[in-house]
Amino acid sequence: xxxxxxxxxxxxxxxxxxxxxxxxxxxxxxxxxxxxxxxxxxxxxxxxxxxxxxxxxxxxxxxxxxxxxxxxxxxxxxxxxxxxxxxxxxxxxxxxxxxxxxxxxxxxxxxxxxxxxxxxxxxxxxxxxxxxxxxxxxxxxxxxxxxxxxxxxxxxxxxxxxxxxxxxxxxxxxxxxxxxxxxxxxxxxxxxxxxxxxxxxxxxxxxxxxxxxxxxxxxxxxxxxxxxxxxxxxxxxxxxxxxxxxxxxxxxxxxxxxxxxxxxxxxxxxxxxxxxxxxxxxxxxxxxxxxxxxxxxxxxx
Amino acid sequence: xxxxxxxxxxxxxxxxxxxxxxxxxxxxxxxxxxxxxxxxxxxxxxxxxxxxxxxxxxxxxxxxxxxxxxxxxxxxxxxxxxxxxxxxxxxxxxxxxxxxxxxxxxxxxxxxxxxxxxxxxxxxxxxxxxxxxxxxxxxxxxxxxxxxxxxxxxxxxxxxxxxxxxxxxxxxxxxxxxxxxxxxxxxxxxxxxxxxxxxxxxxxxxxxxxxxxxxxxxxxxxxxxxxxxxxxxxxxxxxxxx
Numbered sequence: 001x002x003x004x005x006x007x008x009x010x011x012x013x014x015x016x017x018x019x020x021x022x023x024x025x026x027x028x029x030x031x032x033x034x035x036x037x038x039x040x041x042x043x044x045x046x047x048x049x050x051x052x053x054x055x056x057x058x059x060x061x062x063x064x065x066x067x068x069x070x071x072x073x074x075x076x077x078x079x080x081x082x083x084x085x086x087x088x089x090x091x092x093x094x095x096x097x098x099x100x101x102x103x104x105x106x107x108x109x110x111x112x113x114x115x116x117x118x119x120x121x122x123x124x125x126x127x128x129x130x131x132x133x134x135x136x137x138x139x140x141x142x143x144x145x146x147x148x149x150x151x152x153x154x155x156x157x158x159x160x161x162x163x164x165x166x167x168x169x170x171x172x173x174x175x176x177x178x179x180x181x182x183x184x185x186x187x188x189x190x191x192x193x194x195x196x197x198x199x200x201x202x203x204x205x206x207x208x209x210x211x212x213x214x215x216x217x218x219x220x221x222x223x224x225x226x227x228x229x230x231x232x233x234x235x236x237x238x239x240x241x242x243x244x245x246x247x248x249x250x251x252x253x254x255x256x257x258x259x260x261x262x263x264x265x266x267x268x269x270x271x272x273x274x275x276x277x278x279x280x281x282x283x284x285x286x287x288x289x290x291x292x293x294x295x296x297x298x299x300x301x
Numbered sequence: 302x303x304x305x306x307x308x309x310x311x312x313x314x315x316x317x318x319x320x321x322x323x324x325x326x327x328x329x330x331x332x333x334x335x336x337x338x339x340x341x342x343x344x345x346x347x348x349x350x351x352x353x354x355x356x357x358x359x360x361x362x363x364x365x366x367x368x369x370x371x372x373x374x375x376x377x378x379x380x381x382x383x384x385x386x387x388x389x390x391x392x393x394x395x396x397x398x399x400x401x402x403x404x405x406x407x408x409x410x411x412x413x414x415x416x417x418x419x420x421x422x423x424x425x426x427x428x429x430x431x432x433x434x435x436x437x438x439x440x441x442x443x444x445x446x447x448x449x450x451x452x453x454x455x456x457x458x459x460x461x462x463x464x465x466x467x468x469x470x471x472x473x474x475x476x477x478x479x480x481x482x483x484x485x486x487x488x489x490x491x492x493x494x495x496x497x498x499x500x501x502x503x504x505x506x507x508x509x510x511x512x513x514x515x516x517x518x519x520x521x522x523x524x525x526x527x528x529x530x531x532x533x534x535x536x537x538x539x540x541x542x543x
Contacts, residue, residue: 049541049542049543052385052386053385053386053388054382054385054386054541054542054543055541055542056539056541070390071390074388074389074390075388076388077386077387077388078387078388080386080388082386084382084386085543088378088379088380088382088383090378093315101308101311101312102383102387104304104307104308104311105304105305105308105383105384105387105389106304106387107303107304107307150387
């Protein structure tokens with residue numbers, strides 16, 4: 001049986017003259033945490049709105065839990081929890097009442113589930129407190145609890161750590177990891193900051209100007225961000241032979257530079273070249289950070 | 302659909318707007334006492350019609366405020382969005398919203414009419430009616446016409462989505478429609494035409510005496526409500542929500 005629970009296929013959307021989404025396609029597999037990354041205005045929220053039914057689709061298809069027709073999608077959305085932009089809260093009511101109302105929407109009455117959820121998101125002690133007195137972090141956690149009220153298999157969180165302090169971010173990260181690992185909930189979490197999600201997600205979907213520009217796993221990202229040593233010499237061919245001799249086959253020649261990929265120190269490379277009588281005019285280690293990789297991907301570097 | 306209606310009604314009965322307007326219309330009913338004590342009304346039925354006319358005037362002035370707040374708040378506070386994300390169809394959302402507002406208008410009308418009429422009939426010994434049927438029929442037709450007319454506020458509120466603007470536009474619309482009816486009924490052609498409109502029925506339902514007039518009133522209100530619901534859905538179906 002396929003593990004794909006959400007399939008977005010060639011989704012396009014226009015707002016008057018502006019192309020908001022341009023043939024966006026990606027798949028979401030069960031049991032993973034996806035980071036949906038893109039700068040402000042890249043199309044993250046528009047994509048999420050299309051999936052959640054808030055926005056109509058001009059072209060393309062959304063398949064949720066194997067269903068893609070209008071009625072099917074409505075049914076499938078009942079197995080999904082969402083937090084789009086900011087939680088939808090009744091500020092003058094308690095956290096408990098907010099969850100109770102959300103349960104009504106799904107035709108359920110289960111106070112125990114509400115209490116468990118509030119404990120789970122760390123709001124058990126303040127469940128009768130009016131939401132208007134909550135901090136931003138508490139409201140976000142309540143928003144996540146609201147998205148979990150119907151025992152969803154998939155939750156979509158649009159910028160849930162926006163505006164949170166570092167402690168708040170850590171709390172949300174722990175909560176989401178536990179939801180995925182302990183409860184098997186698939187999570188899509190959008191953010192405009194790649195590094196913000198690094199400790200949380202298993203896969204990345206990167207969007208820019210309404211187009212998906214990359215989809216990759218955390219391991220693939222790590223590989224792409226790995227370090228390399230750059231050398232420059234007038235004897236490029238000979239230098240490559242030396243590297244091959246030492247079993248370094250992952251070599252790229254970019255202009256005058258030779259890039260040696262993988263975990264190697266510049267001192268070792270310099271010594272091998274020195275031993276073979278090759279004069280290096282440049283030798284330096286280059287480490288690509290996540291941020292640099294992201295900027296490079298967006299064509300900003 | 303049942304869950305959605307339950308959810309909608311819970312929100313309605315929890316809202317301060319609903320209770321505020323409920324108390325306001327109750328206060329208006331009590332004000333009728335002043336009219337009755339003036340001693341110009343011959344029978345309880347006259348007092349009942351005066352009461353309906355008073356309510357008509359107050360509805361014209363205030364129902365846009367209620368409709369604007371009730372519908373636009375749902376967009377502004379993103380309750381409509383919550384209902385969509387929970388897997389409800391847009392048609393069901395429109396139906397439940399209009400159903401709940403219709404119920405709210407009925408409650409306001411009943412609060413005012415029952416309280417006001419009870420006071421009227423108790424204060425004036427001469428009831429002026431052989432049977433309670435015309436009182437109930439007139440009250441029902443009047444309420445139905447207003448419930449249908451108020452559903453226009455859903456369309457206006459959906460288009461503007463901001464509570465302040467929705468209140469202003471809905472109020473202007475209600476007063477404007479009433480003004481048009483007042484003007485047209487004075488024309489020979491206008492009276493006939495107005496009978497087949499919702500704003501006209503907020504007026505003519507009070508004077509419906511014959512069976513055919515009553516049926517016309519009920520049909521105009523019900524078809525008006527259905528038409529507004531259909532138009533609301535057509536617009537809402539493609540509405541972009543934030």
